[in-house]
Amino acid sequence: MRDAATLATGRAAAARRRSDRWRTLRLFLTRSAGGVGTLMVLAALIGAVFAPYLTPYDAVTLDPPARLQGPSAEHWLGTDQLGRDTFTRILYGGRASLSVAGAAVAFALLVGGTLGLLAGFYRGWVDALIMRITDVLLSFPAVLLAIALIAFLGAGFTNLVLAIGIVYVGPFARVARGAVLTVREELFVEASRALGSRDWRIILGAVLPSAAAPLIVEVTLRLAYAILAEASLSFLGLGTQPPTPSWGLMVADGRRFLALGPWATIAPGLAIMVVVLGFNLLGDGLRDALDPRVKAR
């Protein structure tokens, strides 16, 4: 029963959505924060993924005669106390840091996001129960909770991801709940309900797309935190285990030879800083680009 007018309105709306999307992307990339952040994060990702093609050295093979050298043409960022190339270990170390951070945030998004959607959508006792659980999780200082989880679960990739992920379940649940609360009374949600859609269909089809923007921003900013958390745990010897290189571990290792070869400590520390800064800028840029109030300017 569609007449031409409705069709035309539909087309116009679709076109508007497309141009909206372009405007968002353009806004995001042209504002310096988003663009610079994207570059930093991309550089780290490319370095981690293509590490074997970017360096002739191996990350774990020892070369004692070459230990604790300063930066040179052969070793751009010098070598560590066992003669391993620092630049190479930073590239490979990015794999540990980025994969742990990525998996932990994915876990937190999935669990926390789902809990938050359910809490905001159903309200009532479901909401109360879920929010009490997140309150308790948020009662712990984040790093302390992760340390405690590792202490009792033991180290290893999965436990590391779980420990960092659980810590961020609370924040994701809150963001998702808040986003749902702002849209659940909107007309299009009511329309979907009036059409007789099942709950999961309303949540996935109508509520989730509207709640996506704040969640995307949260993901980017949490990735920055997660990288710091992975580095801190590895620095304490509770995260990535040797000989696998990880930035936090490299800082801890190099520290004992700080006077002899400061490069082995400073370079991985700077790597952490650049990537965290990158994700923070990316998050800030995304927030500005996705915020309709900023668009109007």
Add this chain to the structure above:
Amino acid sequence: MLIFLGRRTLLAIPSLLGVALVTFILMRSVPGDVVTSLLGDVQDVTPERLAELRRMFGLDLPIHVQFGQWLGAVLQGDLGSSLRTGRSIAGDIALRFPVTLQLTLMSLTIALALALPIGVTAARYRGRWPDYLGSAFVLVGLALPNFFLAILLILLFSLHLGWLPPAGYVPLLENPGENMRRMLLPSLSLGLILAAATTRIMRSTMLEVLGRDYVRTARAKGLEERVVTLRHALRNALIPVVTVVGLQFGSLLGGTVIIEQVFSLPGIGRFALEGINLRDYPVVQGAVLVIAAAFVFVNLLVDVIYALIDPRVRYA
């Protein structure tokens, strides 16, 4: 005010119970149990002796009874004793508490001493060079891991300039001067990073307040810009900052665990890490519980301060 205080204190109880429950569950999630980890590599233990040891630790009781007994003991200030040294954990924590407290307070002081002036100046000169300088400080501070900042500070002030010792602790009452020399770098490591987070909030709330009607009124009646900024705007901008500093306190407490380790300070955080390395689970449990409880308490304190300085929330 008393009613508010009472209600807010009651609200902290479920949080504390939750924290206790999570710590308890963590303890029970250790692979094997306390007895097997205590025995370690000792192989020649008869099943009877194992059962006897479990009974000694109360591990043969139903789990909720165990939790009840443990909680009862905790409420009386008994955190059990270390598996390794046999010393009272509560006693050890009491000995180490002043170190962590001093570190936290000094870091907080440094953070506020930097964040308030930088944040206010950045807001006043919005979009000009002091603002950009402030933003750079915030971005770098938020991206710096505290342990890396600590090492950079050691490199500069201890190894390069030789002004301050790189690690170690001297009690405050024994030798206040030496204590300060040794606590300065650890406090800077945490304080500078906390300052960055606080500056960000200070700047944005200050910007918001500077746009308010009462600030315009203050300017319109011919007050000096200094007076407007400090007396009218800053006082109101401080209110949300108090809340954020309270929330940041969690990362400060988490940071003490790492920083105490870097500088070999005998605080509660380092106590927990020693417990982890020695698989002394009751020690870890006790330390985690005390730090988390401190965080809940600080948030309670922040809400009370908030009510004291902002009359609007007092009787809400």
